[in-house]
Amino acid sequence: MPWNGHREITLQVNKADGNFSSAFCVLFRLNALRKFTGKKEYRTGEVPGENMTDPITWIANWLETILEGIGLPVGIMVLILTVLGVLIVVIFVLAIDIFLVWMERKVVARFQDRLGPNRVGPYGLIQPIADVIKLIIKEDTTPKGADVLIYNIAPVIALASVLIIWAVIPFTPTLVGAEVNIGVLFIVAFGGIGTLAIIMAGWSSNNKYALLGAFRTVAQVISYEIPMVIALLIPVIFAGTMSIQGIVNSQELWNIVIAPVAAAILLVSSIAEIGRTPFDLLEAESEIVAGFHIEYSGMKFGLFYAGELLHALTIGALFSTLFLGGWRGPFVEQIPVLGIFYLFGKAFLVYFLIMWIRYSLPRIRIDHMLNFNWKFLTPLALIALMVTAILDKLLTDFSNITYAVIMLVVNLVLIWAVIMVLRIYASGERKKVGELKPTANADAVLSTFGKDVSSAQETSGAST
Amino acid sequence: MGAEVRKTMIPISWFLIFAAALFSIGLFGVLSRKNAILILMGIELMLNAVNINLIAFWRYRDSLDISGQAFAVMVFAVAAAEVAVGLAIFISVYRRRGTISADEIDLLKW
Amino acid sequence: MSFEQVVFILVAAGTLGAALLVVTTRNLIHAALWLIAALFGVAILFVFLNAGFFGVVQIVIYIGAIAILMIFAIMLTRQISSEKSARFNKNWLWAFFISIIFFAGIAYILSLWPEFGTTKPILSAEIDPVKQLGVALVSPQAYLLAFELASVLLLAALIGAVIIAWEQR
Numbered sequence: 101m102p103w104n105g106h107r108e109i110t111l112q113v114n115k116a117d118g119n120f121s122s123a124f125c126v127l128f129r130l131n132a133l134r135k136f137t138g139k140k141e142y143r144t145g146e147v148p149g150e151n152m153t154d155p156i157t158w159i160a161n162w163l164e165t166i167l168e169g170i171g172l173p174v175g176i177m178v179l180i181l182t183v184l185g186v187l188i189v190v191i192f193v194l195a196i197d198i199f200l201v202w203m204e205r206k207v208v209a210r211f212q213d214r215l216g217p218n219r220v221g222p223y224g225l226i227q228p229i230a231d232v233i234k235l236i237i238k239e240d241t242t243p244k245g246a247d248v249l250i251y252n253i254a255p256v257i258a259l260a261s262v263l264i265i266w267a268v269i270p271f272t273p274t275l276v277g278a279e280v281n282i283g284v285l286f287i288v289a290f291g292g293i294g295t296l297a298i299i300m301a302g303w304s305s306n307n308k309y310a311l312l313g314a315f316r317t318v319a320q321v322i323s324y325e326i327p328m329v330i331a332l333l334i335p336v337i338f339a340g341t342m343s344i345q346g347i348v349n350s351q352e353l354w355n356i357v358i359a360p361v362a363a364a365i366l367l368v369s370s371i372a373e374i375g376r377t378p379f380d381l382l383e384a385e386s387e388i389v390a391g392f393h394i395e396y397s398g399m400k401f402g403l404f405y406a407g408e409l410l411h412a413l414t415i416g417a418l419f420s421t422l423f424l425g426g427w428r429g430p431f432v433e434q435i436p437v438l439g440i441f442y443l444f445g446k447a448f449l450v451y452f453l454i455m456w457i458r459y460s461l462p463r464i465r466i467d468h469m470l471n472f473n474w475k476f477l478t479p480l481a482l483i484a485l486m487v488t489a490i491l492d493k494l495l496t497d498f499s500n501i502t503y504a505v506i507m508l509v510v511n512l513v514l515i516w517a518v519i520m521v522l523r524i525y526a527s528g529e530r531k532k533v534g535e536l537k538p539t540a541n542a543d544a545v546l547s548t549f550g551k552d553v554s555s556a557q558e559t560s561g562a563s564t
Numbered sequence: 565m566g567a568e569v570r571k572t573m574i575p576i577s578w579f580l581i582f583a584a585a586l587f588s589i590g591l592f593g594v595l596s597r598k599n600a601i602l603i604l605m606g607i608e609l610m611l612n613a614v615n616i617n618l619i620a621f622w623r624y625r626d627s628l629d630i631s632g633q634a635f636a637v638m639v640f641a642v643a644a645a646e647v648a649v650g651l652a653i654f655i656s657v658y659r660r661r662g663t664i665s666a667d668e669i670d671l672l673k674w
Numbered sequence: 675m676s677f678e679q680v681v682f683i684l685v686a687a688g689t690l691g692a693a694l695l696v697v698t699t700r701n702l703i704h705a706a707l708w709l710i711a712a713l714f715g716v717a718i719l720f721v722f723l724n725a726g727f728f729g730v731v732q733i734v735i736y737i738g739a740i741a742i743l744m745i746f747a748i749m750l751t752r753q754i755s756s757e758k759s760a761r762f763n764k765n766w767l768w769a770f771f772i773s774i775i776f777f778a779g780i781a782y783i784l785s786l787w788p789e790f791g792t793t794k795p796i797l798s799a800e801i802d803p804v805k806q807l808g809v810a811l812v813s814p815q816a817y818l819l820a821f822e823l824a825s826v827l828l829l830a831a832l833i834g835a836v837i838i839a840w841e842q843r
Contacts, residue, residue, distance in 0.1 A: 175677040250707065281804060285730045292738025296710065299745055303703060311749075318742065342804070573676055575791045579723070580784050582686045586693055586716075588777035593697030595769035596762045601702065601748055605709050608740065609693050612716045615728070623723045624792055628801065630810045634817045636728060637807070640735055641824040645831035647740045651747040652835035658751040659841075665753075667763055 155437060156275055160185075186267075189277055193266050193410070196444075200409045201228040203448075204455065211459040231402075238398035243306050246395070250304040255396065255403035258297035262411045264290050269417050270345045272427050272439030283344035284332050287418065288325070291373065294411070295321050301404075302392035313391030316466060320379065323473045324372040327365050330481035334362035334488050335422045348426035353500070356423040358507040361484045361514055363423045365477060370415040371454060372469070374408060378461040379469055413451050420446035480518060487514065579620035587613035598665045600654050604647060611643045682722060689715030700761050702748045710741045727804045 160181070167177045202217070202225060209216025217224030242248060267277035268286050280286055295318050302314020336342050338358065339350040347355075356363045372379040393404045420426060424446045427439030464472070491510060495503050586609055593606025615636050622632025658664045692712040699705045713736045720729035762769075784790060810816040 179677075247703070250703075280726060281802065282727050282730055285727070285734065289730045289733040289738065292734060295738065295742060299742065300707070303745075303749070315746075318746075322739075322742070573793060574679055574682055574722070575793050577784070577790045578682065578686070579719070580790075581781055582690070582719075584777050584780040584784070585690055586712075587780075588773040589690065589693040589697060591776060592769050592773040595772065596766035597697065598761070598763045599702065601744060601751070602697070602705060605696055605705060605744065608709065608736070609696065609712065612713065612732075612736075615732075616716060616719060619720060619723050619725045619728060623725065624795070627724075627795070627803070630803070630806045630816070633725065633728070633803065633807050634810055634820065637731075637811065638820055638824055640731065641828060644735055644740060645827050647743060648831045648835045649838070651743055652838040654747060655750055655839050663753060664751045 156272075157436075185277070189266055190263060193263060194406075196413065197406050197410045198228045198232070200413055200451075201231060201406070203451075204409060207452065207455050208459055211456070235399050235402040240398045240400070241395075243395045245306040247304040247306075250300045251395075252400070254297050254301035254304065255400045255407070257300065258294060259403050259407040259410070261290050261293040261297060262407050262414055265414050265418070268344050269414075269421055269443075270348055270426060270439075271443060272436040273349075273432065274436055275439075276345050279343065279345060281341065281343045281346075284336055284342045284347075288329050288332065291325065291328075292322075298392050301396070305392070305395035307395055310392050310394050313394070317375065317392055320375070320466075320469065321373055323470060324369045324379075324477075327473065327477040327481040328369040328373060330478070330485050331362045331366040331369065332422070333485055334359050337485075337488055337492050344421060344426075347422060348428065351425045351428060353504050354423065354425045354428075358504050359423070359484075359488065359511060360508075361480070361511050362488070363419070365481050365484065366423070367419060367450075367453075369473075369477060370419070371457065372473070374411045374415060376412065376454060376458050378457070378464050380458075380463060412454055413447060416447040416450035416454065417443065419450045424450075484511075484514065576620055576624040579616060579624075583613040583616040583620070586610075586616070598667050600657075600664045600666050600669075601651070603666065604650050604654075608643065608647065611639060615639055678722075682719075685715050685718050685722075689719070698761070702752075703745065706741060706745045706748060709744070710737050713737050713741065725803065727807070 163181065163184075164177070167180065172180075205227065206216040206224065217227040220226045220230050242251060265287055268280060268283040270276035298314050298317050298321070302310045302312075302317070305311075335347050335355050338355060339347040341347065341350075393401060396404060420443065426446075427443045429438060429442035432439045432442065487510060488507070491507060495506060498506075590606045590609030590613065593609065594603050595606075597603055597606065618632050618636045618639070622629070622636075625632075654664055657669060661669055663669065689712050692708045692715060695708040696705050696712060699708065713732060717729040717732040717737075720726070720732060811821045812818055
């Protein structure tokens with residue numbers, strides 16, 4: 101398998117523990133290891149944090165020396181640095197979330213051939229802040245008969261379950277929130293917690309439409325988790341590890357080149373997971389009056405809305421980490437900080453693609469959606485997984501280029517086979533429905549009448 | 565931290581006592597609640613206590629012998645299968661008898 | 675009291691408290707949510723035991739699937755009178771005594787075990803428990819048969835659940 105054999109020192113140190121720690125804690129351990137063992141085999145070829153090419157690590161080391169100088173016990177120092185790391189990641193991600201509101205509205209406007217918000221600030225950049233202020237000063241209602249504790253906790257859990265995924269996404273070669281060796285499974289787990297928040301919201305609103313919307317949402321989300329998990333396994337096969345930093349490290353060649361089928365399945369099922377069009381009957385305003393968050397107003401609704409947008413960006417970041425190479429790009433070995441820009445550039449590109457799909461396609465019905473999942477996506481994902489696993493075993497001794505070419509060719513053959521099967525299915529469906537009936541035209545109607553032309557013309561004029 | 569020796573001072577007794585307590589709470593739930601779904605929740609608590617025991621013994625005794633973890637995986641699978649079938653049975657019973665309280669379902673086919 | 679011990683005591687106390695609330699609360703949905711809190715506490719304890727894989731699998735299977743299934747089942751089998759009827763059946767006092775005696779008995783028997791107070795040995799850094807588990811589950815000398823039987827069991831449960839809950843019209 102195409103693994104270039106570099107050893108990440110962070111993987112080695114933390115493999116034995118499996119405990120969660122923040123970026124600063126990981127880097128603290130790096131330094132401790134260096135002091136105690138003198139090992140110097142780092143990926144960048146030099147000690148991280150020595151100069152300003154890696155400013156975050158440099159700041160972490162500096163803080164650590166200051167806190168050590170004060171004389172705190174080691175446990176408290178680790179705790180402070182961990183909490184600081186968590187706060188910084190959360191604030192950074194939420195700040196980008198605010199920017200996403202602006203981006204969403206501008207892009208949808210441009211797709212619909214209009215301008216979008218441009219009054220408030222230059223190019224409408226202050227618009228999201230105006231939105232947030234509006235949401236905060238709205239009245240915070242609680243419906244009568246609602247379960248107050250659950251009603252208030254549900255939006256918090258919905259946003260938290262998206263934020264926690266950012267803990268395992270690597271920003272640069274040396275900066276990752278929590279280096280767990282089971283990162284992919286972590287993402288699957290906390291995607292499932294979002295479902296819980298939806299049920300809590302739907303049930304505690306004491307409203308039939310909310311409950312119905314919650315049921316439909318949960319049915320959709322847990323159905324589409326299955327092809328998503330199977331598609332997530334394919335980069336794991338390529339990298340040989342479930343740790344996300346490991347998967348990024350093994351992508352000398354981006355995974356989308358050697359597994360386009362898996363990338364497509366992941367994209368489609370992730371769009372269904374987050375409830376965006378064409379899968380957005382969960383909040384179909386025309387059908388079930390906004391679904392499970394009907395009764396939420398003010399900032400609680402704001403939390404749901406921000407959580408949904410952030411989920412879309414998180415899917416973008418995840419897709420670009422697993423299939424588009426994550427923080428990889430030119431010169432990222434020497435200047436690790438560039439990794440953040442590459443990662444977010446790719447994430448915004450995928451987010452733009454998700455928005456593009458959203459604003460071009462109509463909504464699909466729930467039975468079509470479930471059929472699409474169980475009768476098409478899941479078998480396709482399973483076949484892709486089996487083919488990839490078998491080929492990976494058969495081709496272990498070959499060189500990287502041969503491996504990549506054979507994988508790509510097999511994927512294209514699979515896509516061709518799928519299109520052939522769909523064609524056969526579609527022609528079968530067409531035969532069932534019958535030939536296209538001709539639309540009405542004036543001559544056919546007139547010839548059936550054959551009476552006085554003016555009255556026939558009037559009737560035909562009225563009927564066409 | 566790191567290459568130093570981790571001075572963890574949690575003896576295995578804490579985990580075992582915790583698992584025993586969780587198991588007895590689950591046992592109380594199974595024996596004393598009326599609603600069948602709550603009985604199932606008690607069973608889930610007991611299975612979780614068993615899992616904690618298995619993994620604690622794996623960690624504290626011989627972490628190279630993977631059979632503790634393999635057993636725990638089987639317990640997960642069995643618990644999931646049992647909950648699925650159990651809840652299907654409860655829903656079916658609810659449709660026929662209109663109740664799911666273990667006190668009231670005490671006669672065979674009436 | 676080291677930091678780790680404090681965190682363990684807090685998590686364990688929280689889990690046991692949530693479990694107690696599961697078996698004593700009147701409202702069914704609240705019981706399901708307290709069950710989720712208890713399962714989450716158990717997942718945290720798995721991470722304490724350096725079995726991070728099991729912690730995450732616990733969240734995926736128990737919280738992401740089993741607990742949600744239970745919530746659905748509660749919603750589908752609601753009885754109007756369940757809020758007012760008694761929580762416990764008529765034998766609850768006996769159940770209470772049996773639980774206490776059981777817990778005391780197990781704790782006593784375990785304390786007779788000579789290695790009851792062992793502390794955690796150091797894990798060697800070369801082995802990766804996840805990889806070991808994966809290899810053990812698919813190697814014929816290890817647990818392949820159990821693995822395949824578990825998958826057949828899950829298939830049987832899937833088919834059985836669908837058929838039992840099928841509405842006969």
